Amino acid sequence: MKMSAAEEYGLRCLLQVAQHKGPEPIGIAEIAEAEGLSPEYAAKLLRLLRKGELVNSTRGAKGGYHLARPAHEISVWSAILVLDGPLIEDSHCKVHTGRLPACVHSTACSLRGLLTYISINLENVLKNLTLADLFQSEDAVRAQLEAAPEGEDQGAGGEP
Amino acid sequence: MKMSAAEEYGLRCLLQVAQHKGPEPIGIAEIAEAEGLSPEYAAKLLRLLRKGELVNSTRGAKGGYHLARPAHEISVWSAILVLDGPLIEDSHCKVHTGRLPACVHSTACSLRGLLTYISINLENVLKNLTLADLFQSEDAVRAQLEAAPEGEDQGAGGEP
DNA sequence: ATAAAACTTGACGGATTCGTACAGTTGGAT
DNA sequence: ATCCAACTGTACGAATCCGTCAAGTTTTAT
Numbered sequence: 001m002k003m004s005a006a007e008e009y010g011l012r013c014l015l016q017v018a019q020h021k022g023p024e025p026i027g028i029a030e031i032a033e034a035e036g037l038s039p040e041y042a043a044k045l046l047r048l049l050r051k052g053e054l055v056n057s058t059r060g061a062k063g064g065y066h067l068a069r070p071a072h073e074i075s076v077w078s079a080i081l082v083l084d085g086p087l088i089e090d091s092h093c094k095v096h097t098g099r100l101p102a103c104v105h106s107t108a109c110s111l112r113g114l115l116t117y118i119s120i121n122l123e124n125v126l127k128n129l130t131l132a133d134l135f136q137s138e139d140a141v142r143a144q145l146e147a148a149p150e151g152e153d154q155g156a157g158g159e160p
Numbered sequence: 161m162k163m164s165a166a167e168e169y170g171l172r173c174l175l176q177v178a179q180h181k182g183p184e185p186i187g188i189a190e191i192a193e194a195e196g197l198s199p200e201y202a203a204k205l206l207r208l209l210r211k212g213e214l215v216n217s218t219r220g221a222k223g224g225y226h227l228a229r230p231a232h233e234i235s236v237w238s239a240i241l242v243l244d245g246p247l248i249e250d251s252h253c254k255v256h257t258g259r260l261p262a263c264v265h266s267t268a269c270s271l272r273g274l275l276t277y278i279s280i281n282l283e284n285v286l287k288n289l290t291l292a293d294l295f296q297s298e299d300a301v302r303a304q305l306e307a308a309p310e311g312e313d314q315g316a317g318g319e320p
Numbered sequence: 321a322t323a324a325a326a327c328t329t330g331a332c333g334g335a336t337t338c339g340t341a342c343a344g345t346t347g348g349a350t
Numbered sequence: 351a352t353c354c355a356a357c358t359g360t361a362c363g364a365a366t367c368c369g370t371c372a373a374g375t376t377t378t379a380t
Contacts (some may be wrong), residue, residue, distance in 0.1 A: 224356075
């Protein structure tokens, strides 16, 4: 139950894009410098974000990245999904023939229920937290999260 | 944000120990067979659980493992901590000289606030879920978790 | 057209995790 | 006392993830 490097640094890069002011897109060099990453690594992460349709890229001179949607419409949850995939795969308990009612493992797979719930819980919490919210300070983020524990919509969109 | 193999299989092995009936401890061979793991791998995971003081071991003939405490006093959270360590390390944002108010990263480390909150949220949810609760079916586990969303004590102990 | 800036892609060592293998130690049963 | 079941610990190859590198492609500016 750890956050992967791709998630952490990918999220940081995404925040750099979101934070960038001005009509011109932000370049990889600038993002990499701001986060202390190599330009190549930043590029790799940005590519992930682009494939996840969280950012768009402009090529050529004066090119760079910009958000695909406004910051307050991009949820932290969607970024995590793009950067690291889902917490629990559909194939977690592989069904052999297609007619297996319980998990192949002996403990009747109460673990699957646990994992599913953890995933749903996390999704509910992070779906309503947007990039715009993360601009605030550390304390403000915690306050924000605690104010809307679950299933509440506070003006953000999140997933399309 | 994935569950590691050690967490998953370690939890399964722990459940096998908890589920075992009778005064005699359960052996590695039996646990491994039940979960479809190699005896050596099961032994490795059980050793972790032993070091975390979640199980005790009896050596010699007729030896094996038994829970260190009753199943309803061992929380899923404590097992996850033992098997995979904390979600966020204290050293996550390393402080260089000891007087740095903000994270060394440029985005003022709203990420740390995010991570801290995710960790606390998960802890609150899983602290009150015990091994005994996991014996139930998948649906029952979800119902149980949804019934006690946060910060409620329902008779379990968890950490010593 | 040409050059320069910027992104794209695949491939590559190094580190960590996964699962296995094997030698060593402990302790109950005969 | 001896044997054997059972746990303990280290060491190892395989797979995956991390981060880097170099070659390639696209686009703007001159």
